[in-house]
Amino acid sequence: MAPPSDLASTASIASSHERFLRAQSADPRLTDARAMVSLWLLLGLVAILLPAWLKAGVMYEVDVVGVLADPWLPVAVAMLLSVRAGGLNLSVWGCASLGSAVAWLMIALGHGVLALPAAMLVGFGAGVVQAEAFRRLRIPGVVVTAAGGLAAMALSRAVVNWAQLSPLSTEALGSFSVDAVRLILAAGLYGGTLLILTILDKPSSPWQWPTMMADVRMYAALVAGGALAAGGGAIILINQSAYVSQAWLVTDLRVPTAVLLCGAWVWRGRGGTLIAGVLLPAAMLVTTIWLEMVPTIVFSRYQGPVATLGAMVLGLQFLVRRRRWGWRAACGLGWAGVAVTAAGVNWPISFTEVILVRAGFGIWIVGMVVGLLPFVRKTPKEPTLQETGQ
Numbered sequence: 192m193a194p195p196s197d198l199a200s201t202a203s204i205a206s207s208h209e210r211f212l213r214a215q216s217a218d219p220r221l222t223d224a225r226a227m228v229s230l231w232l233l234l235g236l237v238a239i240l241l242p243a244w245l246k247a248g249v250m251y252e253v254d255v256v257g258v259l260a261d262p263w264l265p266v267a268v269a270m271l272l273s274v275r276a277g278g279l280n281l282s283v284w285g286c287a288s289l290g291s292a293v294a295w296l297m298i299a300l301g302h303g304v305l306a307l308p309a310a311m312l313v314g315f316g317a318g319v320v321q322a323e324a325f326r327r328l329r330i331p332g333v334v335v336t337a338a339g340g341l342a343a344m345a346l347s348r349a350v351v352n353w354a355q356l357s358p359l360s361t362e363a364l365g366s367f368s369v370d371a372v373r374l375i376l377a378a379g380l381y382g383g384t385l386l387i388l389t390i391l392d393k394p395s396s397p398w399q400w401p402t403m404m405a406d407v408r409m410y411a412a413l414v415a416g417g418a419l420a421a422g423g424g425a426i427i428l429i430n431q432s433a434y435v436s437q438a439w440l441v442t443d444l445r446v447p448t449a450v451l452l453c454g455a456w457v458w459r460g461r462g463g464t465l466i467a468g469v470l471l472p473a474a475m476l477v478t479t480i481w482l483e484m485v486p487t488i489v490f491s492r493y494q495g496p497v498a499t500l501g502a503m504v505l506g507l508q509f510l511v512r513r514r515r516w517g518w519r520a521a522c523g524l525g526w527a528g529v530a531v532t533a534a535g536v537n538w539p540i541s542f543t544e545v546i547l548v549r550a551g552f553g554i555w556i557v558g559m560v561v562g563l564l565p566f567v568r569k570t571p572k573e574p575t576l577q578e579t580g581q
Contacts, residue, residue: 228507229454240480243536258479259472262430265380265423267446269416274455275464276412278332283420285340290421291428292347314421318414444494448501449474484536510562521562528555
């Protein structure tokens, strides 16, 4: 018979798990709101942007399947895992650069078939180093991954400079030069991760156990994220036939914007990670079209449109998470602002497009002002249905 202390500990853990499961039965009003700023917003943007993109196929390189299986998709999955674990992995771009350098080296050495596994193995090692630093040194995950990303970038440049690699050719790439092979590799990494998430999202999985939700989740997210980002970098190398050199710690802003748009920050309870993962390819499609077709509103750099979209979505999701009085009206205005901004793509390179984009951004700003006023006035948080006894 187990000692009383062990029985008490087991009972305490079981009770904690039961409270955890009860907490995940979210307020239906909040579930609807979270769907509005992730699922319905994403579907609405697809419905607005995709027809215009297909119609303008003469002006743009339209490839829906290629974007849905974008080589950056595994990198976005790596960031999604860290967000769901309660952190933010800023090393994904650096690990992608490192994976690209390793894959280039393997192809140059005549071991092209090992390019992707070798890149993922190195990325796995980079993830373990960061995870150990996070666990042992108790340094915030953002700081650890920022330092890890910079170190990975420096290491990737060192590998390229040391090996003095020559530009890739079709002969060197071999079967990798076929577009279908690249799509299969990206879709395989994404699909395999989604399958693992499906298994981990079972109620009986240790991933769901409340005592494992902090350090272990983040540890696993950093390790898996390093491997996925490096694998994505290898596929980007194959897709572009060129090394992915990172000049900055944060580069392709489609990655964090797509992670926001798929709802990684707002979905709660079991299945939230899986839902966000399923929506991620559509989010990458929206961010790609937005980058190509929506004119810059605020920022003048080439990533300006995506940065604007990310800020608009982040503002909406912030209001839903905080839920001060009036947040529904504010979210409605913000949602309408994003939709009006996107609608401008139906009149490309015209005065009408400029007017709609500016008007949509203005409506979103009004919504944010309405939503943020309660914070200035220190209005209390709106109670949930459980708190009101309904």
